[in-house]
Amino acid sequence: MLMAWQWVHGFHPLAYAASLFLAVGISVIHHNHAHLPMWTRRHPNRATDLAITLLQGHPTCVLHPAHRLNHHRFRHGPEDAARTWRFGDHNHLPGWALHPLQAAIAVYPLVLTWLRRLRRHRPAVWRWYIAQYALWLGSWALLLALDPGKALGLVIVPQLFGLHWLLAANYLQHAHADDGSRYGYARNFEGWLNPLLFNIGLHTAHHEHGRAHWSQLPRLHRRYRERVDPRLLERGFARYVLRVFVLGPFAPALRSRSLRPATVNPENPHKDRC
Template identity: 30%
Template sequence: MRHASDWRQLFVVGAYLTMLVLLFAVPEARHPALLAAACMFSFFAMTVNHNVMHLGLFEDRRLNRLFRLVLSFCALFPVSSVIPSHNLVHHHFDDDGQPDWADPHHARFRWNLLNLLHFPNIVGPITFSHINRWQRLTGKADYRRQATLESIVAFGFTGCLLAYDFWTTLFFVLVPQLWGARWFLRVNIIQHDGCNTASEWNHSRNFSGRLLNWFSVNAGYHTIHHNRAGLHFSQLPAAHQKECAPRIHPALMEKSLLVYLAKTYLLRFSRPGMVDVGEAETRAPTVELASREVRRDEAEVASAGV
């Protein structure tokens, strides 16, 4: 492994797969609490996938490709698709003239809860349509081979389980798989809705809760991840505190994800307005930060080596 703390990423994925095995193979383990835990760990496995698409878990590229096959089964989609959709597009919002495929404003319901619930239904088809177009236009044979193999493993293995025991697989394997994949898409609206994506420091909402960040491998520190995409997840809290905390509007620094979800989607009807970040942008000394164009080029080079 590249970093000593990467054992945590393996633990998260291993724990999730262990739960799926128990739910599928041990009838006595089919309890709502374990199913709920499997759904949560499915989401955490997707945060691991997000990390390893930026920085491979292993030094050996073949092991990284093999790990992607495992992650593809975890969420029932070819996880290499995260490279074009997330690394090469989302990370740069629309500053290159191309729309973010997962822009929060693709969802336009007046009742804000519907924006959260239906976000995957809206941006999922948009994202995969653009991924297919990107794949055709760029002609990256290596990517196509890997994505095809991931699809075969994810859908093939899940299909075999469905053929063997349809109802058990449907409720205790497929439900967690889809839960993680759909909430992975919802992260885009949770962390960017109401933020100024033209800003260098206030384009993302952050969550500092220790428990969430332990299991999600520091996915809550989103601003610093966007600005320093090459940092290992273990470096994010310190880098956030040094560079982002002095420059982030307080409204974009949340302690609890659950509290934020409740107050934003359950306790109010309408969508919150844009956060005014003017003061937060100017109250701290400037920090040397490469242009978005340079960061986009660096992300593309890094993605090619994952």
């Protein structure tokens, strides 16, 4: 609605800022819907898939092979194509900014392989997912034909902003965590981030219970909190960003430190660790 209002009435900084935040919210809804569909019946879920595809600016189906079958299966370990330490065991602002592009390049071969397999073995499902791609690309083509400037600035950029946060969340939640530890593979953010964005910061509980409804995560988080390394429990998202990304480059004591054992060789991640 905010995008449509600005399309008609012109750019407004507060409306634009709100549309950027809502784009992040759509990304979280996209993520949650991929794990636990909103509805119990196929047709409402398919309608929701199409709505999210239009709002997100990318097909909803991609999260199944890239996220559920990859990231949640391997939990940031050596076989996780989007593991943060694949691109260097670091945790800083440039790493966060680049991670979505790096992760997309790493996981899209999985998506394409999955689509080819569906085309051979489940053609009806394949056609449904291709329809999502057609809807996404068709919507962009239509808006660009109507007004390239408005389409890019008011719709596509906010959508890309939301997609960046969808992929960059992997970096925030896993960079410098220890994928070899039972409960040390994820960072958890407590505080106001969670009521604003469907408890997205309670990541250990989410990994341990991937199909749990987002409203159940605070209770589940309390169950696992004492088992998680205290260095992976952040009292607030904003203070974490300020400490690690803003002040860390100038104050070494504030920088993040990797919890992965030094014996791990990034060039040979499958080697057993001590």
